[in-house]
Amino acid sequence: VRYAVAAVIAWFLAVLDVSVFPYIHPLGVSPDLVLIFAVSWAVVRGQDEALVVVPLCGLIQDLLTSDPVGLSIIGLAPAVPIALAVRMRAIETDFLPTIAAVMGTSACYGVISMALLGFTGQDVAVFNSLLRVVFPALIINALFTPLIYLPMHWTAPRQTAWLQSSARLPSSL
Amino acid sequence: MRLIWWLATVMFVGFVTLLLSEQNALDPLKNATLTVSAPVEDTFRDAASPLSDIYEGIADRGELVRDNERLRDENETLKSQVADQQEKDLLIQQLTDALQIQSQRPDDQLVVANVVAEDPSGLKRSIAIDLGQSDGVDEGMVVLSRNGSLIGTVSLAFQDFAWIRLINDPESAVNAQVNVSSAQPGDGGVLTPGGQEDEPSATPAPSPEASPSASPAPPPAPVRGVAEGHLRDGIVLDLLPPESAIGPGALVVTSGLGGNYPPGLLIGTVTEVEQRPQAPFKKALVEAATRLDSLDTVLVLVNFKPARLEAAP
Numbered sequence: 017v018r019y020a021v022a023a024v025i026a027w028f029l030a031v032l033d034v035s036v037f038p039y040i041h042p043l044g045v046s047p048d049l050v051l052i053f054a055v056s057w058a059v060v061r062g063q064d065e066a067l068v069v070v071p072l073c074g075l076i077q078d079l080l081t082s083d084p085v086g087l088s089i090i091g092l093a094p095a096v097p098i099a100l101a102v103r104m105r106a107i108e109t110d111f112l113p114t115i116a117a118v119m120g121t122s123a124c125y126g127v128i129s130m131a132l133l134g135f136t137g138q139d140v141a142v143f144n145s146l147l148r149v150v151f152p153a154l155i156i157n158a159l160f161t162p163l164i165y166l167p168m169h170w171t172a173p174r175q176t177a178w179l180q181s182s183a184r185l186p187s188s189l
Numbered sequence: 190m191r192l193i194w195w196l197a198t199v200m201f202v203g204f205v206t207l208l209l210s211e212q213n214a215l216d217p218l219k220n221a222t223l224t225v226s227a228p229v230e231d232t233f234r235d236a237a238s239p240l241s242d243i244y245e246g247i248a249d250r251g252e253l254v255r256d257n258e259r260l261r262d263e264n265e266t267l268k269s270q271v272a273d274q275q276e277k278d279l280l281i282q283q284l285t286d287a288l289q290i291q292s293q294r295p296d297d298q299l300v301v302a303n304v305v306a307e308d309p310s311g312l313k314r315s316i317a318i319d320l321g322q323s324d325g326v327d328e329g330m331v332v333l334s335r336n337g338s339l340i341g342t343v344s345l346a347f348q349d350f351a352w353i354r355l356i357n358d359p360e361s362a363v364n365a366q367v368n369v370s371s372a373q374p375g376d377g378g379v380l381t382p383g384g385q386e387d388e389p390s391a392t393p394a395p396s397p398e399a400s401p402s403a404s405p406a407p408p409p410a411p412v413r414g415v416a417e418g419h420l421r422d423g424i425v426l427d428l429l430p431p432e433s434a435i436g437p438g439a440l441v442v443t444s445g446l447g448g449n450y451p452p453g454l455l456i457g458t459v460t461e462v463e464q465r466p467q468a469p470f471k472k473a474l475v476e477a478a479t480r481l482d483s484l485d486t487v488l489v490l491v492n493f494k495p496a497r498l499e500a501a502p
Contacts, residue, residue, distance in 0.1 A: 031226050034306035034317070035233035038482070039241040045311045067195050071202070078210075079222040082308045082315040082345060082352040085215045086207030093199045097192060129312055136211055139360050140312065144420045149311035 019068055022057065026073045029053050029164075030080040043152035047160035048122070050077045054092050055121050056165045058099035059114045060172045066096045087132045094124035114165050115158050122157045126150030220321065220347035227305045227319055227350065234305070234485075241483060258480065265336045265478045269455045272442045275368045276453030298492035299333065300324060304484050305350070314358040314418060316341075316484060321349040329495040331450055333488040338455040338478035339363065339443060340487060342495075351489075355481050356456065361418035365426060365456055366411040366444040367435045367473075413444055414473075416456050422474055424457060429471035435459055441475050448496030 029049035037046040054073040058066035074089035081088075098120045102113035126149060130140045209215050241254075302318035320326045330343045332353050341361065344354035354361055412433040414426045426441055439459040445452025461474040 027226070031229050031233060033309040035230040036237040036240065037309060038307040039237050046309045048309065063192070071199055074203075078206075079219055080226055080306070081310065082313060082317070083310065084207050084210035085219070086203040086205070086210055089206065090200060090203035093196060093203070096195070100192070126312075129310060132207065133312060136207070138313075141359055141420055145312055148420050153311065 018065065019072065022065075022069045023072055023076065026050055026053055026069075026076045027080075030076050033077075034080055042159075043156055045149055045152045045156050047156050048125070048153065049160065049164065050088075051092060051095070051121060051125060052118055052157055052161050052164045053168075055095045055099060055117045056114050056161065056168050058095050059102065059110050059117050060165070060168050063096060063100055066099060070095050083129075084132075084136055087129060088125075090132065091125040091128040092121065094128075095121040098124070110169060111162075111165060115161055118157050118161050119154045122154045123150060126153060216345075216347050220349055223305070223317065223347065223350040227317075230305045231303065231319075238483075238485075258483075261480065262336055265334070265338055265455070268440060268458070268478060269337045272368075272440050272455040273453060275440065276442060296492065297490060299488040300326070300491055301335075302326075302351075302487050302489055304487060308352075312420075313360070314355040314481065315344065316353050316355065316487075318351050318353060318487060318489070319349070320489060321347045321351050323348055325491045326351050326489050329449070331454070331490040331493055331495065333454065333490060334479035334484065335486050335488060336479060337488075338457070339450065340477075340479060340481060340484065342449075343489065353487065356416065356418055356477065357423045357481055358418040359420055361416075363416040363450055363456065364413070364444045364446040365416040365441050366413045367426070367433075367439045367441055367459065368411050369434060369439075411444070413446070414470075416441060416475060424475040424477055426459065426473040426475050427470065429473060431464060431469065431471050433471060435471075435473060436462060439473075441473075450495070451490070451493050 033046065033049050037049070040046065050073050054066075054070045057069045057073075061069075070092050071089050074087075074092040075085070077083075077088040077092075078085040095117065098117045099113075102117045102120075126145070130142060130145055130150075134140050206215065300320060302320040304316050305319050306317040308315035308317075318326075318332075326343055326346050328343050328346045328351075331339065332341050332343060334340050339356060341353045341355040341358070343351050344360075345352040356363060412429055412435055414429040416424050416426050419425045429435070437459055441456040441459060443450040443452055443454040443456060455478045457475040457477040459473045460476045463472045463474070
């Protein structure tokens, strides 16, 4: 059931991405809500669920955009190892790790997208894309992360049991 | 170890689906997804369009933006007429009636499509429309704005939907030309639908060349180049001859060379010309005739068969 819920939410966010957010493009780029959702899920709900939800999000994203199917499946894959890596932290909160993971995944996603679009024969201006799309996307996706992270954090079962023995600082986030 | 296996599997599955997608094997799946999503996307787009004004600025500014849009539409229509007239004049001047190409577009068959989505990636400039192969839309077909200027071509056609590659997409390249005869309205002049420039100040002193007894000068040849999409600059008219005399305000239209676009379709207006010393070609920045970031309705030219489609088996 949880994966069906994740799929519906990812579909809804992908629809928002292609319909509403083209009107909102601070720094020239639109936030990638599906990426933020996938990363937040991976950080908040753990690796086991992320192994299913992240590629599912990639598939849904591909089906609703002009990208070839497979591009976002591969592009979002780094979200899982990155989410795993950012669990090594000093404060007991998922918020800052999620921000870091979103930025890291956005960078990977941008680079992988450019590489795969090039692989499929499309012309990609690497420097311009990095400067005008990938780098601004890191910032914009990070800024929009609380919109998705906070509801997910409030509704998710706590994943902190394994943290209890560690000497980390508590946080309300 | 499990993560490594997972990554390997995802990469493998991803590449397989990528290859299948490139072979159009997954088009029915994409079409089905768009069929389910399009009504929701359409509703969201309608509901969100006021967001554009809010995002642009304060409340009054929204009205200015709408007024501006209306005026741009009118301006675009006039410019389209000017471009059309220029094209006809040029064709007549060059005796192209002998080649039987001046009447290529009287019977344009256009189908109206609604925009249902825009590509959010930022690496591309694409929109999705609610018409597909079942409506006669095919890949490579030319797409116009509701006022008749060129906005792109069909890059992917599914059964009921299609993705349009806009002319400011980095993949887009259109053979274009600037008709120099009336292409220099800049410096405060106003371009009229007749293609003439109204001088706002006093009438200039007649030059010997302009005397009534002088024979009319032969029409200058159009300046040809390639209008390419650019992530940063929008549209760049490249490969212009260095000696070409074009300036801001010049109208850019399709040249028809290559057979992928009909001739004389308005692309936009030159805003800036760049020429570097020693550079073999001139470049010009072009502002699209229509706002490519807020398209709601577009027209697909279904009876014009691009050369690349005709060449296909």
